[in-house]
Amino acid sequence: MSRIRWREEPREQFELTPDRALAYAAPDGAFALYNDYRSRDSVLIRRPAPVLPEEVDRCWREQTEGASPRGLAPRETVEGYGTFTFPYGPISMGVPESGRFDVVTYGERVLELTPLGAYKSRRALPALAGLPVADAGLRVERLAGNFAASHAAAFLQACESATQTPVGLRELTVRAVGQELQRIYNHVHVLARIAEAASQNVGAAQSHALAEEMLRLQGRVFGHRWLFGAFLPGGPARRLEPPDRPHVAAALHARAEEFDELWELFLDSRTFIDRIQSTCPVPRDVAVRWGAVGPTLRATGVPWDDRLRIPEPPYHDLFLALPDERDGDALARLLVRVQEVRASFLLLEQMLDRWPAAGAAAEPPAPPVEPGRGIGRVEAPSGDLVYDVRVSDGRIVGVAARSPSQANWPPFAFGMRGAVFTDFHFAFESFGLVFAETDR
Amino acid sequence: MPSWIEQSAHRGLLTSRYPRVPASDAEVPTTARPPLAGPEGRAAGPGPDRCPVGAIEGVAVDQGRCIRCARCLADGFRFAGAVESSSPSRAALARPAASDAGPDPRRAPLAGLGRSLHLFLVDVGSCNACNLELLALANPLYDASRLGLFFTNSPRHADVLVIVGAPTEEMAEPLRRAYEAMPGPKAVVVLGACGISGGAFRGNPGLRAGCDELVPVDLYVPGCPPTPVQVLDGILSLAGRGRGDR
Numbered sequence: 071m072s073r074i075r076w077r078e079e080p081r082e083q084f085e086l087t088p089d090r091a092l093a094y095a096a097p098d099g100a101f102a103l104y105n106d107y108r109s110r111d112s113v114l115i116r117r118p119a120p121v122l123p124e125e126v127d128r129c130w131r132e133q134t135e136g137a138s139p140r141g142l143a144p145r146e147t148v149e150g151y152g153t154f155t156f157p158y159g160p161i162s163m164g165v166p167e168s169g170r171f172d173v174v175t176y177g178e179r180v181l182e183l184t185p186l187g188a189y190k191s192r193r194a195l196p197a198l199a200g201l202p203v204a205d206a207g208l209r210v211e212r213l214a215g216n217f218a219a220s221h222a223a224a225f226l227q228a229c230e231s232a233t234q235t236p237v238g239l240r241e242l243t244v245r246a247v248g249q250e251l252q253r254i255y256n257h258v259h260v261l262a263r264i265a266e267a268a269s270q271n272v273g274a275a276q277s278h279a280l281a282e283e284m285l286r287l288q289g290r291v292f293g294h295r296w297l298f299g300a301f302l303p304g305g306p307a308r309r310l311e312p313p314d315r316p317h318v319a320a321a322l323h324a325r326a327e328e329f330d331e332l333w334e335l336f337l338d339s340r341t342f343i344d345r346i347q348s349t350c351p352v353p354r355d356v357a358v359r360w361g362a363v364g365p366t367l368r369a370t371g372v373p374w375d376d377r378l379r380i381p382e383p384p385y386h387d388l389f390l391a392l393p394d395e396r397d398g399d400a401l402a403r404l405l406v407r408v409q410e411v412r413a414s415f416l417l418l419e420q421m422l423d424r425w426p427a428a429g430a431a432a433e434p435p436a437p438p439v440e441p442g443r444g445i446g447r448v449e450a451p452s453g454d455l456v457y458d459v460r461v462s463d464g465r466i467v468g469v470a471a472r473s474p475s476q477a478n479w480p481p482f483a484f485g486m487r488g489a490v491f492t493d494f495h496f497a498f499e500s501f502g503l504v505f506a507e508t509d510r
Numbered sequence: 511m512p513s514w515i516e517q518s519a520h521r522g523l524l525t526s527r528y529p530r531v532p533a534s535d536a537e538v539p540t541t542a543r544p545p546l547a548g549p550e551g552r553a554a555g556p557g558p559d560r561c562p563v564g565a566i567e568g569v570a571v572d573q574g575r576c577i578r579c580a581r582c583l584a585d586g587f588r589f590a591g592a593v594e595s596s597s598p599s600r601a602a603l604a605r606p607a608a609s610d611a612g613p614d615p616r617r618a619p620l621a622g623l624g625r626s627l628h629l630f631l632v633d634v635g636s637c638n639a640c641n642l643e644l645l646a647l648a649n650p651l652y653d654a655s656r657l658g659l660f661f662t663n664s665p666r667h668a669d670v671l672v673i674v675g676a677p678t679e680e681m682a683e684p685l686r687r688a689y690e691a692m693p694g695p696k697a698v699v700v701l702g703a704c705g706i707s708g709g710a711f712r713g714n715p716g717l718r719a720g721c722d723e724l725v726p727v728d729l730y731v732p733g734c735p736p737t738p739v740q741v742l743d744g745i746l747s748l749a750g751r752g753r754g755d756r
Contacts, residue, residue, distance in 0.1 A: 161632055161684050163663040166641040168633040168681055189680045190635040192711045205562040208579055209710045215639025215735065259642075272514040278649035279524055285646070289539030293580070296639045298734065299541075304581040306541045328521075335514055506638045 141172075142185045142476070142508060143483035152176040160189040164495060169505035173491075180494075183486040185479050187508040194509050198466045203229045206466045207302045210457075214473070214507040216256055219248040219297045220450035221457075225469075226301060227382065227436070228459040231444025236432035241301075243384045243421055244310060248288075248297050249448065250414040250421075255284040256451035257407040257414075258329065260502050264404060265336070267495035268345045276332055280325065287321055310425075319422045326415040333408055346400040350485035350497030353398055362481040363474050364453020365410065366501055369403040371396030376449035383433045388420045400500035442467070450474050452502035475507040525653045526739070529746065533593045533739040541578045542737045544591030545571050560585060563703075563710060574603040574706035574720075577734040596731040596744035600722065603706070603730055618750030619697045619728050623669055625658040627749055630668035632688050634721065635711075636675030640702040640735040644672055652738050659745060665691040670745060671725070674735075676704035676711045677718040689725045697728040697748045702735050709734060 159170035168190045174182035194213055198206040203226075210225045211218040223245045230237055262277035289295040291314075293306030300306065310318070336342055352362065354370040367374055373392045377385045393409035395402040438444045439458075446457040453474030460467040482501045489497060526537060547569035560566070561582060565575035571587070573595060580589070597603050620627065633641055647654035648661060662668050665688045673685065689698065698721075703709030705721045712719065721727060731744040 160681065161688055163631060163661065166631060166633065166645055167638060168635075168675075168684070189684075190633060190675060190678055191680070191716070192635050192676050192678065193714045193716055194711060197711070197714045208562055208577065212577075212637045212639075212704075212710045212734075215637035216642060218637075218639075272518060275650045276514075276518070276521070278646075279521075279651055282646055282649050282651045286536050286539075289542075290536065293540045294578070295539060295542070295643075295737065296735065298577070298639075299579045299581075302579070304579070304584060306578075306580040331517060335517060504638050506636065 142187050142479035143183075144480060145172075145184045146182055148174045148181040150176065150181075153181060159186075165498065167505040171494075175491075178490050180486050180489050180491065183483050185483060185503075187505055190505060191509050195469050195471060196510070198469045201466050202464055203461065203466065204302050204304070206469070208299065210469075211298050213471075213509055214475075214504045215296050215298075216259070216504065217252065217450050217452070217455070217474075217507065219245070219252040219300070220448050220455050221473075222297070222301045223249055224446040224448040224450075224455045224457045224471075225459065226446065227448065228444045228446030228457040229461055229466075230435040231438050231446065232442055232459055232461040233444075233464070234435055234438065236434050238432045239383055239426040239430040240428065242382070242433060243426055244308065245301050246384050247310065247418060247421055248292060248300055249450075250418050251284065251288050251291070252297060253451045254325075254329075254411050254414050255281055255288070256502060257411045258284060260407055260499055261333075261336075261404065263499040264346060264400070264496055265342065267499065268342050270336070270339060270342050273332070273336055273339070273342070280328055280332065283325060283328075287318070287325070290321075291318055315422055315425065319419065322415060322418050322422075326412070329411055329415075343401060346404060346496050346500070348397075349400040349493050350482070350489055350500065351397070351399040352481045352485045354396070356484055357398065357481055360480045360484065361477050362453075363477045364450070364502070365403050365406040366453065366478050366481055368393055369395045369406045370398040374454075376447055376454055380447060382436075382448075384421060384426070385417075387424075388417055390417060400496050403500040452504070453477060473504075473507040475503045475505070478503055479508070524650045525656065526651055528652070528739055528742060529657070529751075537739045538593050538737050540589050541580055542733060542740065543589040543593060544573050544595045544732065545576055545578070545582060545587050545589050546591050547571070547587055563712065570605055572604045572707070573597075573732040574600060574730060575703060575709070575712070576732065577703050577710050593739060594743040595733075595740065596729055596736075596747065598729050600706070600720075600727075600730060603732055618748060620669055620695055620748045621750035622695065623749055624751075625749075626660070627658060627669045627745065628660050628662040628667050629670045629672050629745070630662055630665050630688070630692070631672050631674065632681075632685055634673055634675045634681035634685055634705070634724075635678040635717070636702065636704060640674035640704070643735045643738055644674065644701060644741055646738045647742060652742065654742060657742070657746065659742075665689075666693065668692050669696060670748060671696065671698045672701060672745075673698065673705050673721045673725075673727075674701045676708050676714075677721050677724055679716050679718075682718070682724050685721075685724055698725055699729045699731060699744060699748065700727050701731045701741060702733055704734075706730050706732060 153174055153176045156173040156175055157170055160168045170186040172184040173180050194209055207222055211222045213221055258277055258281045262274050262281055265274035265277055285295045288297055292300040292308055357367050357370040377390055391413050393406040395405050442462055443460045448455050455474055456472045458470040478501050486497055563575050563577055565572045700706055700721045707720050708717055729744050731741055733740055
């Protein structure tokens with residue numbers, strides 16, 4: 071590790087003048103090895119071959135210098151003997167989404183990693199302008215399907231604050247139920263993906279099965295496996311009234327027991343724990359300085375959770391334990407998620423127990439930032455999600471969003487410095503990052 | 511001390527018996543079924559402002575554009591169509607027969623490959639839900655490998671290209687290259703409203719109206735997102751494995 075040198079500022083380009091090139095070029099090869107006098111490093115320079123097929127040339131230029139894809143994390147310059155940039159993506163089955171990672175490496179070790187988004191940008195947020203709130207809500211949910219409940223809840227909260235519309239406690243509880251169900255699904259899914267990467271095949275299969283059971287439960291309760299439309303007017307019918315509520319509680323109880331049993335077995339597997347311990351560490355000061363959110367932040371010992379710090383109803387009335395981890399590595403992030411799954415089961419139990427009466431007083435919305443403009447903020451499975459919405463006459467004027475994935479790309483890129491290639495999947499999955507969420 | 515073996519034995523067999531027995535309500539929740547006009551067939555139907563994506567014209571629902579938001583239930587529409595709703599023809603999706611009858615007979619471009627199909631996923635602008643629904647086929651509740659479906663990490667090994675998402679300009683070229691890298695015989699499946707018609711994002715700048723503008727498509731699986739059962743049915747039909755003989 072200590073032999074890798076980091077440089078903060080971009081290095082001056084070494085100018086390869088024709089006479090220098092001639093002086094240093096190997097007489098017969100395509101590559102010239104020469105000394106850069108300023109840095110005293112040996113560097114490998116690729117000399118342009120005289121007849122490079124245009125397609126290959128274009129592919130390389132597009133891969134590394136394309137105008138459209140943009141970096142999602144600060145990029146540092148790394149130099150040294152044999153370093154090169156290895157573009158991973160945009161299509162790779164290792165990461166089910168499309169996005170690219172530019173890996174600077176000299177072989178096995180990752181010296182620098184830059185995630186690049188915008189390959190799958192649907193330009194969703196600007197296109198919301200002019201739409202009625204409910205129609206915009208349908209598109210906001212589809213920004214990131216597996217976080218749909220959080221996006222819908224934050225967006226509606228912002229719209230209600232902007233228009234000063236009070237919302238019934240029962241409706242807010244329904245939103246909280248959806249969010250907690252989806253949090254459990256996402257955390258179990260992360261566990262399954264990490265187990266898959268560690269070749270814990272039985273554990274991976276069992277956790278994928280549990281995640282699928284959560285999806286089916288969501289489908290049963292909200293009429294849609296991903297909760298699309300569940301909080302919007304005219305959405306699919308919900309089954310949260312008697313006699314369905316006791317069935318939901320019983321199903322959740324069974325899932326919670328299943329999860330505990332599963333996690334016991336994972337803890338027994340030393341190879342699994344060893345593989346993620348000290349993988350992709352994000353120190354506390356980096357997490358704070360670079361603006362990490364959610365499990366990434368809490369895994370470094372910072373106890374920030376929107377559900378506790380800015381408790382909107384019904385969370386203000388419920389018991390929620392904060393996880394206690396401080397190592398900041400993939401294991402700590404996973405342990406935070408495991409504790410949060412248990413906390414979510416407990417929250418759901420409390421909400422179903424104290425189901426608000428139909429006549430419960432409507433809750434006043436948060437005061438608007440300025441007339442017609444409101445902020446919505448919820449704790450999504452991967453962290454703090456903020457919507458800033460301007461509304462006029464029931465129609466959207468403008469939407470800005472800061473998603474947890476946007477906030478967590480830089481800490482991920484930082485944690486990958488010095489890692490080896492095989493750490494990639496453990497690191498990536500432990501952050502719960504979604505390219506779709508960085509859409510603008 | 512419990513072990514994985516004990517735990518697995520204790521949980522028993524989880525796998526769906528899907529193509530042999532019809533899909534259950536747990537596997538395909540209400541809104542995953544195709545919406546149809548109600549029995550009274552209200553000719554007036556909803557105006558274009560009721561359907562947020564403009565999928566309804568009169569009483570016909572364009573299944574390729576519908577995002578299953580359930581808003582038209584108030585106008586007498588219902589989610590009642592057959593679970594298996596994929597179709598090789600975009601036109602047939604746009605004008606389905608206004609009945610509960612299954613879709614029209616489907617082509618089978620991969621009939622020769624029979625019981626072993628390798629799938630390669632390309633995401634051209636999805637919300638991640640279609641991706642996860644496709645990958646869910648590998649979980650023990652669906653266990654697609656029992657039917658000879660496998661995921662592969664390279665288009666060179668793939669028989670079926672599965673496309674999800676609203677096609678962005680940036681992904682047009684990678685998609686074309688992935689398609690060209692596949693050996694024949696090959697088939698292309700598009701999952702979800704976004705890939706078929708742009709779905710909820712139809713008309714946004716920088717988006718194509720559908721994946722069929724970029725590569726030839728053999729099968730459309732409508733839904734937002736389609737459930738794993740619907741995906742399974744669509745992909746099996748490519749190999750000519752009809753509903754009776756699986």
